[in-house]
Amino acid sequence: MNAPTSFDQAQRRRERLVVIGNGMAGCRAVEEILARDAKRYAITIFGAEPRVNYNRIMLSPVLAGEKSFDEIVLNTAEWYAENGIELVSGDPVDHIDRERQTVVARSGRVESYDKLLIATGSDPFIIPVPGRDLPGVVTFRDLDDVDKMLAAAEQGGPNEEQGRAVVIGGGLLGLEAAHGLSLRGMTVTVVHLMPTLMERQLDEAAGWLLKQELERRGQTILTGADTQEIVGKDGHVAAVRLKDGREIPADIVIMAVGIRPSIMLAKTSGLECERGIMVDDHMVTSDPNVLAVGECVQHRGQCYGLVAPLWEMCRALADHLTEQPSGYAGSVTSTKLKVSGIDVFSAGDFSGGDEGEDIVMRDAARGVYKRLVLKDNRIVGAVLYGDTVDGNWYFDLLKKQEDVSEMREGLIFGQAFALGGGALADPNAAVAALPDDAEICGCNGVSKGKVIQCILDGAASLDAVRSTCKASASCGSCTGLVEGLLALTLGDEVQAGPKTMCKCTSFGHDDVRRLILEKELKAIPQVMQELHWTTPDGCASCRPALNYYLLCAWPGEYEDDQKSRFVNERLHANIQKDGTYSVVPRMWGGITNPRELRAIADVIEKFDARMVKVTGGQRLDIFGIRKEDLPAVWADLNAAGMVSGHAYGKSLRTVKTCVGSEWCRFGTQDSTGLGVKLEQMSWGSWMPHKFKMAVSGCPRNCAEATIKDFGVVCVDSGYELHVGGNGGIKVRATDLLCKVATEEEALEHCAAFIQLYREDAHYLERTAPWLERKGLEWIRAQMFDDPDAVRRLAARFRHSQKFMQDDPWAKRAAGERRDLHSHLATVVPAGMEYA
Structure with missing residues (x-):
């Protein structure tokens, strides 16, 4: 027999603490104990799941594809090892012998304890209807449930149809499951027994707004619907039948009707239980050596399913086990949630009644609804939908039962307005006015005082605060409050995190672009609502960027917002x-003809333009046009067959050419013809910034192709394609992207490069800094690692061009407009349909 190690001996000198439950409550209790006395207990944790502790609140983003499992892990394997904790995962405890003070796991393993902590959480409630045990009926409580739902989404429906999901339950979990499956491509129907979604958190008006928004996103919401039976076919779920006779086809059914405290283990061991395991103010059960914490407990007649009360329980339990007794007196709860990306908040009693008095604000354009319930000039209940920034402040007023009569008139408009006497105050004034014990992060139970202490201890950035005290590390809805505390505490010493789009948001350009696609956001107000914009309508920096990102993401679906353009x-x-304007009509490849020149001359004389100038891009710029004459100027130019040159937009500007092989004795290819084809292919395309091209007919490079965003240098054997040049204030020569043999390949690669730039670059980022930021090898990898990538990118570009070139400002008004789509068919290889 091996001699005991010094580690074993050290462990034996400690009291033995066994924890049943490796979830959020059990591990948080252990964290609190370690923070008070790290050497007091030798700790063993039994977990039913074969994995480390993770944030169950974030299962919905995993289902939706917004996060991976690694991103929601709370306690890594290294954490257990560093703290001397033995984790027994995938082996749940089946029996507690209180007389011998041992627990027995399913594997037969026996572990003795001095103190036992039960943190078994809750079990999903399964409605007792026929068919509930069929394969394909799942709950939504752990990662295994998520994996089953993902498998159903990937498999789809019969005959290669889109998969169909029915979610029974319109509470938070049910709606999050519906949202995630919808994002995964399934057709989703939510069946809810009550007439209002999330009736425990929302009043009728807010529930109706939520239902309308979810239906607008493509989900079917059936309220007041009672399930009679789950119908099977060939041994698998096939449909859900309602008591009114309706039958809803289903490839998977998610039961999300509620939870119950998991008490069976405690009950069979003889501990006193009612709805939950009975505990006192120190979280001690009817056995003084057994404690319990979390969703499984009942304290003073209450069972809690929210995170904040659980964290308060954990603190009281840790105080007791380290002989610093404080006691838990129960919780006044509030709920601040993100339901399918929509912010909702509720607190207290919002049922109203004869004695209650309502203050209500509705803002349909912004999708905002607020309701405060007052009794004797004190807030007793609150419901916020769409704008929850003042939820913490309302909750603090509710808990302290403060008299609000002096701020009553501005109360519904929020803290900054109410305390500022009707004037909008410094945006950080609201968080500054909160007391130190005010809750900032409900997901992790972090108060304002704790965040400030964390910052004073050295957390000088948002990421540092998140990693240290976990505020804003879960759903992210309190990010603005944490950033406000950083600014108030450190001033200019705050360390910048990833650069945000502007002061209206905490998201950077890349995140905004990604979330627009992932969440299928198709309107500027929707983006601002979903991503927690701190201003009602954005600013001059973010609105044009959002308008471009939506145009690029949803060609043909999103309607260009002219108000968001310069x-x-x-x-x-x-x-x-x-104060006058200059106008630049387009000249394809720098080529013009008598009709176009006459039209330009007529416009100059008719509207008394003071100057006409040849531009560096081989076009004519007409100066001195009055604003009121611009529509007439464009009408006359359109009548001559001339379209906008976009010399003023974030789009293709010019394609400069030399005369090439047709005229020049050094020319190797038809540079002028290729330049015209490139321009006709790409004109009217909105881009992150201005975009210039050139085609030089030989290596002498007369068209200066090597300082353009995309340049072509013709050589004897074909075409060199150059990218990322800039001839502006900071001159940058291009990098060689590749070499192709034919005009068709040059056009194809140009379309692919433009689309990659359109889809990845930040708004107002030229190709030169974009290329330097991403790297030439990254761009080459995106285009060439997959043999089909160029084709797909070019197809997406052409698909968007069908809508860009139909822009009423860009197209000709006259009937002689050239059919550019027919022309494109002659210069772009066939079979490149939108992919």
Whole structure:
């Protein structure tokens, strides 16, 4: 027999603490104990799941594809090892012998204890209807449930149809499951017994708003619907039948009707139980050596399913086990949630009644609803939908039962307005006015005082706060409050995290672009609502960027918002310092003809333009046009067959050419013809920034192709394609992307490069800094590692062009407009349909 190690001896000198439950409550209790006395207990944790502790609140983002499992892990394997904790995972405890003070696991393993902590959480409630045990009926409580749902989403329905999911239960978990499966491509129906969604958290009005929004996103919501039977076919779930006779086809059914405290283990061991395991203010059960914490307990007649009360229990339990007794007196709860990306908040009693008095605000345009219930000038209940920024402040007023009569008139408009006497105050004033014990992060139970202490202890950035005290590390809805505390505490010493789009949001450009696609956001107000914009309508920095990102993401679906464009783009003219405008009609590849020249001359004389100038891009710029004359100027130019040159937009500007092989004795290819084809292919395309091209007919490079965003240099054997040049303030020569043999390949690769730039670059980022940020090898990898990538990118570009070139500002008004789509068919290889 091996001699005991020093580690074993050290463990034996400690009291033995066994924890049943490796979930959020059990591990949080252990964290609290370690923070008070790390050497007091030798700790063994038994977990039913074969994995480390993770954040169950974040299962919904995993289902939706927004996070991976690794991103929601709370306690890594290294954490257990570093703290001397033995984790027994995938082996649940089946029996407690209180007389011998041992527990017996399913594997037969026996472990003795001095103190036992039960943190078994809750079990999903399965409605007792026929068919509930069929394969394909799942709950939504752990990662295994998520894996089953993902498998159903990937498998789809019969005959390669889109998979069909029915979610029974319109509470938070049910709606999150529906949202995630919808994002995964399934057709989703929610069946809810009550007339209002989330009736425990929302009143009728807010529940109706939520139902309308979810239906707008494509889900079917059936309220007041009672399930009679789950119908099977060939040994698998096939449909859900309601008591009114309706039958809803289903490839998977998710039971999300509620939870019950998991008390069977405690009950069979003889501990006193009612709805939950009975505990006192120190979380001690009817056995002084057995404690319990979390969703499984009943304290003073209450069972809690929210995170904040559980954290308060854990603190009281840790105080007791380290002989620093404080006691838990129960919790006044609030609920601040993100339901399918929509912010909701509720607290207290919002049922109203004869003695209650309602203050209500509705803002349909922003999708905001607020309701406060007052009794004797004190808040007793609150419901917020769409804008929950003041939820913590309302909750603090509710808990302290403060008299709000002096701020009553501005109360519904929020803290900054109410305390500012009707004027909007400094955005950080609201969080500054909160007391130190005010809750900032409900997901992790972190108060304002704890966040400030964390910052004073050295957490000088948002990421540092998240990793240290976990505030804002879960759902992220309190990010603005944490950032406000950083600014108030450190001022200019706050360490910048990833650069955000603007001051209206905590998200950077890449995250905004990703979430627009993942969440299928198709309107600027929807983006601002979903991503917690701190301003009602955005600003001059974010609105044009959002407008572009939506145009790029949803061609043909999103309608260009002219209000979100700069004046030059709205008017297709450049404003000059004297208040007049200059107009640049497009000349394909720098080529013109008598009709176009006559039209330009007529416009100059008719509208008394003071100057006409040849631009660096081989076009004519007409100066001195009055704003009121711009529509007439464009009408005359359109009548001559000339479209906008977009010399004022974030789009293709020019394609500069030399005369090439047709005229020049050094020319190797038809550079002018290729330049015209490139311009006709790509004109009217909105991009992150201005975009210029050039085609030089030989290596002498007369068109200066090697300082353009995309340049072609013709050589004897074909075409060199160059990217990322800039001839502006900071001159940058291009990098060689590749070499191709034919015009068709040059056009194809150009379309693919433009689309990659359109889909990845930040708004107002030229190709030169974009290429330097991403790297030439990354761009080559995106285009060439997959043999089909160029084709797919080019197809997406052409698909978007069908809508860009139909822009009423860009197209000709005359009937002689060239059919560009027919022309494209002659210069772009066939079979490149939208992929």
